[in-house]
Amino acid sequence: MTTATTPIDQLSAEFAQGGPTATLAKAAEILKQQxxxxxxxxxxxxxxxxxxxxxxxxxxxxxxxxxxxxxxxxxxxxxxxxxxxxxxxxxxxxxxxxxxxxxxxxxxxxxxxxxxxEADEENSEDLIEVCLHEGIDLGRGFELVLDSYGTCSAITTYDQSVARRPAEEQVPAARKLLERVHRDLVASVKTDIARQEGAQPKESTLAGLLADRDWLMQEGTYHLDTTHLASTVRIARVFNDRADVEKALDLTAYGLRLAEQFQYQGDEPFPATYPHHKLFFSALLGRDIDAALQHFREKAELLDVQYNGTVAIDVYVDLLRRLGRPGEALREAIRMSPAAGQPAGLSLSLLQLASEAGDFESLMHYCRERGDLLGYTAALVRSAK
Structure with missing residues (x-):
């Protein structure tokens, strides 16, 4: 008996013995092997x-x-x-x-x-495209951008691509940036101290390293690109995890010691980048909560939404929520909600706040007054659940 030697011969033999079903199975087997x-x-x-x-x-x-x-x-x-x-x-x-x-x-x-x-020179671009831009693994994709193109390009990529996603989805990428910048800055400061003091310092935080070492920041000295530092502090607002927030607060300890020319103006409601971010991060850690709420409430009330949008309201309401006050967050969001014809919407939906607060009556009353049929319907249905 002649043995089928080529793939075509194998298919012909399979067809003779088992018909179309067997032939298709054999073709799949051969192509998989090849x-x-x-x-x-x-x-x-x-x-x-x-x-x-x-x-x-x-x-x-x-x-x-x-x-x-x-x-x-x-x-x-x-x-x-x-x-x-x-x-x-x-x-x-x-x-x-x-x-x-x-x-x-x-x-x-x-x-x-x-x-x-494993990432290499040939596949890194494809991995960045799929992991980062397709949203499959934002943390890894962003880390590849950091490794391949450096911090400056990574921050640009973050602002152009990652920042458009919901805050919780941004966290893995933001964490890679925070860890990289904090690690590099701590290492740079330690190297400077060791060079000038003749021994490696024992402190592991920036706040600890800077304490009693005013000479570190004299004459406009800095140990890492100051624009990278400011951007990382801004991006760190997405964090809820205590370890991340503490690391972000530690960056502000360094930023506050920078010379005046590096005290960059931020966007509202953080016009003074480091002092106002210090307030924000400290509050998330349970410190100086009243001072933080006062600052962000005043910004939310005073900034004109026609020119500034609702970002100040967003930040204030979100801070209340993250401090475990969803009911107060809902009431303040309703109180400060823009009037008809003005820029609309909070990044955190009123329906989500009502669900967390267990208070759908307030939301339904708000929707009734505005004639918001869709919002009223959603609140009514969710209240039943």
């Missing part, structure tokens, strides 16, 4: 259509399919995408693998596969 994953995807689609008694080429699929058949076809195509996308990522093909996994919508699967791919 790592021809794009062709494998086409065969998997053929298998699916054959199993559903449909013509094996997509162009021949009728439009009048039953709902059950159409659902089975869609589910099968998603599964084929999952299979091929997984195989491609397992071999390190980042962009191609993601092309197939994107319609699957399984970010956890994509992230777990991407974690196994």
């Amino acid at each position: 790592r021809k994953y794009h062709e494998l995807f086409e065969v998997l689609k053929m298998q699916l259509r054959h199993r559903l008694s449909l013509p094996i080429t997509g162009g021949e699929v009728a439009d009048d399919l039953s709902e059950a058949t159409r659902n089975a076809l869609e589910e099968g195509l998603v599964d084929a995408c999952r299979q091929v996308g997984t195989l491609l990522l397992e071999q390190g093909s980042v962009r191609e693998g993601w092309m197939y996994l994107r319609p699957v919508g399984d970010k956890k699967l994509a992230q777990s596969l991407l974690e196994k791919i």
